[in-house]
Amino acid sequence: MAKRLTLLLLILATGTHAFSQRKHGDFQRFSDRIYFGGSIGLVIGNRITQIDILPQGGIWVLPQWTIGIGGRYTYRRERFNLDPLSTSLEPVTTTIWGYSGFTEILPIPDFNETFGIKLRGGLVIHGEFENLYLDRQFFDITSPKGKGWIWMYMVGGGWRQRIGDRAAVNFLILWDLTDNRYSPYTSNPILRFSITF
Numbered sequence: 001m002a003k004r005l006t007l008l009l010l011i012l013a014t015g016t017h018a019f020s021q022r023k024h025g026d027f028q029r030f031s032d033r034i035y036f037g038g039s040i041g042l043v044i045g046n047r048i049t050q051i052d053i054l055p056q057g058g059i060w061v062l063p064q065w066t067i068g069i070g071g072r073y074t075y076r077r078e079r080f081n082l083d084p085l086s087t088s089l090e091p092v093t094t095t096i097w098g099y100s101g102f103t104e105i106l107p108i109p110d111f112n113e114t115f116g117i118k119l120r121g122g123l124v125i126h127g128e129f130e131n132l133y134l135d136r137q138f139f140d141i142t143s144p145k146g147k148g149w150i151w152m153y154m155v156g157g158g159w160r161q162r163i164g165d166r167a168a169v170n171f172l173i174l175w176d177l178t179d180n181r182y183s184p185y186t187s188n189p190i191l192r193f194s195i196t197f
Contacts, residue, residue, distance in 0.1 A: 024109040024122075024162070025063025033060040035166065037196030038070065047089070048186075049077045056102075056194065064106045072098040072132065074184060096184055098132035106160065121161035126172055128154045136182045143182070153177045156189065167197040 027033050034057070041052030051074065058068020074096035079089035104126050111119040130152045136143045156174035163169055172192040176183060 023113055024106075025060070027060065027063070032166070034058075035060075035066075035068075035196045037194055039192065039194040047079050051075045054194070056100075056196070058102075058196075064109055065103070067103045068101070070100040070102065072096065072100065072130070076138075076184065078138075092138065094135045094138045096132055096134040098130060098134075100128055100130040102126065102128035109160070110162065120163075121159055121168075123157065124160045124170065124172065125157045126155065126174065128174070130154065132184065134182065134184060139182045139184065150180050150182050151178065152180055152183060154190065158192075164197070167195070170194045170196065 036055070036057045038055040039052070041050065041054070043050040053073045054070055056068055056070035058066050060066045075093070076096065077091050077093045079091050104124050106122050106124055108114050108122040110122050111117040114122075131149055132152070133147065133149050135147050136145050136150070154174040154176050156172055158170060158172035161169045161171075170193070172194075174190045174192060176185060176188050176190065179188065
């Protein structure tokens with residue numbers, strides 16, 4: 001997996017030079033400041049199946065600072081052993097809805113523009129809050145509460161690779177600061193891949 005990700009990054013870094021002609025932050029119209037995108041996630045396994053849809057939109061307030069909002073829909077099916085005397089696993093499903101707000105700072109938006117290094121991408125610092133409506137008992141069987149809202153705060157950083165005048169691919173590593181026991185994320189840190197245009 002790590003080798004495939006490294007190969008993808010190298011292809012994007014070397015192959016996007018022809019597509020990116022405008023400098024980062026060269027906003028000619030107000031509509032150039034607005035962007036949309038998001039990510040889709042899919043996990044299929046013997047025990048867990050999960051489908052994530054995370055749309056997002058934002059605006060460049062300054063050439064190196066953006067704010068935005070996002071949504072989330074998740075379908076999750078997990079197989080549990082509900083009978084201690086049996087070895088069979090029973091499928092249980094749930095859905096998660098939510099919204100988020102985020103901000104990003106690009107200390108170095110484009111290595112080629114800043115240092116003359118042939119990389120059409122740069123570093124990203126990311127902060128986000130996420131509010132999710134989910135079944136808390138699904139993630140913690142000892143919880144006396146059923147469905148409800150949970151808040152999570154995440155920070156991290158990563159790489160933003162330009163693939164056109166407006167489009168970019170974002171690779172982020174985020175840490176959940178709240179460490180909520182009802183969190184739907186199976187690991188901390190969280191890896192996120194998204195596309196914006």
